[in-house]
Amino acid sequence: MVPSADARLAGYPGFVHRLAHSCFHFRDDFSLIDSDSTVMLSLFEHMGALMNIPTEINRGHLALFPIAHNPQAGRWRTEAMRSHAVPRLMFVAKGQGRITVAGLTSGYTANNMIFIPAGTMYGFEVGPTVFGQMLQIPAAMAADWPEEHVHLRLRDVAAQKELAGLFDNLERELKSDRAGHNRAALYQLGLLSVFFERQQSAHATDPVALRTTSAAARLVAAYSDLIERDFRTRTGVAGYAAALGVTPTHLTRCCKLTCGRSALQLLNDRVLYEARMLLRDTRTPVQQIACDLGFASAAYFTRSFQAETGLTPTRFRRQGPVGNIH
Numbered sequence: 001m002v003p004s005a006d007a008r009l010a011g012y013p014g015f016v017h018r019l020a021h022s023c024f025h026f027r028d029d030f031s032l033i034d035s036d037s038t039v040m041l042s043l044f045e046h047m048g049a050l051m052n053i054p055t056e057i058n059r060g061h062l063a064l065f066p067i068a069h070n071p072q073a074g075r076w077r078t079e080a081m082r083s084h085a086v087p088r089l090m091f092v093a094k095g096q097g098r099i100t101v102a103g104l105t106s107g108y109t110a111n112n113m114i115f116i117p118a119g120t121m122y123g124f125e126v127g128p129t130v131f132g133q134m135l136q137i138p139a140a141m142a143a144d145w146p147e148e149h150v151h152l153r154l155r156d157v158a159a160q161k162e163l164a165g166l167f168d169n170l171e172r173e174l175k176s177d178r179a180g181h182n183r184a185a186l187y188q189l190g191l192l193s194v195f196f197e198r199q200q201s202a203h204a205t206d207p208v209a210l211r212t213t214s215a216a217a218r219l220v221a222a223y224s225d226l227i228e229r230d231f232r233t234r235t236g237v238a239g240y241a242a243a244l245g246v247t248p249t250h251l252t253r254c255c256k257l258t259c260g261r262s263a264l265q266l267l268n269d270r271v272l273y274e275a276r277m278l279l280r281d282t283r284t285p286v287q288q289i290a291c292d293l294g295f296a297s298a299a300y301f302t303r304s305f306q307a308e309t310g311l312t313p314t315r316f317r318r319q320g321p322v323g324n325i326h
Contacts, residue, residue: 087115
């Protein structure tokens with residue numbers, strides 16, 4: 001009987017376990033995919049290969065995407081509220097804009113890092129001068145990163161150069177076909193997490209960090225979490241406000257204070273993003289999408305969708321798949 005992967009890893013440090021649980025294979029576009037059957041991962045060359053680790057333990061993959069202005073793409077592709085199953089780290093190399101994370105809007109500029117935990121709603125502007133990278137962090141490595149979203153502004157030139165070097169090294173390993181490149185990419189991710197932790201400690205009193213602790217920011221963050229959990233139920237703003245122990249008026253006032261949008265706008269933005277993705281990337285019938293998103297009828301869904309986008313769901317779907325949205 002072949003022992004389980006966990007049994008074979010017993011006695012090794014926690015970092016080794018996380019490496020094993022982050023097994024992956026690379027595609028030509030530098031993103032990563034799980035294998036279809038079993039995967040082979042060499043943890044350390046002198047230890048030999050650990051064979052037949054089942055793919056069920058793979059809970060996410062490491063990937064690096066470019067962030068750049070695309071005039072052909074609709075603004076909703078980056079600005080609409082969305083979330084991901086695994087954490088993201090956004091690095092802005094140049095340009096400026098605004099980003100909303102957990103209902104808190106902040107300006108960003110060059111040499112900014114924004115960490116977005118798994119399941120956290122966010123959206124951001126991408127102007128013509130903006131360029132950066134979005135790092136997808138494997139779920140197995142999420143414990144090395146903060147539990148809440150963090151926005152860091154690096155003003156020290158030495159820190160800026162160190163960060164650029166870390167991203168360069170990580171991208172180099174992701175693009176490499178040399179032996180051990182997958183393991184090296186995870187090590188580079190570990191070094192990046194240490195750098196981020198040190199910078200977070202050094203910027204603890206930054207005004208951006210302090211804004212997240214205000215009463216309004218905490219309330220809107222809690223509201224954002226509830227939206228992400230329940231947006232398919234079509235719970236109204238009044239229902240969310242009641243769950244939070246506040247009035248709808250107070251909730252909307254706080255939302256406008258932290259992100260310049262009403263509570264209803266935040267909710268509708270998340271629902272419509274999901275609708276767009278389902279329409280463009282799946283063949284699910286419009287009636288079923290309406291039902292899945294909690295609309296009373298397909299006709300009501302169509303009217304709501306058209307009022308926001310100017311297109312019926314069917315016409316929007318005919319524009320073709322969305323493709324990569326990071």
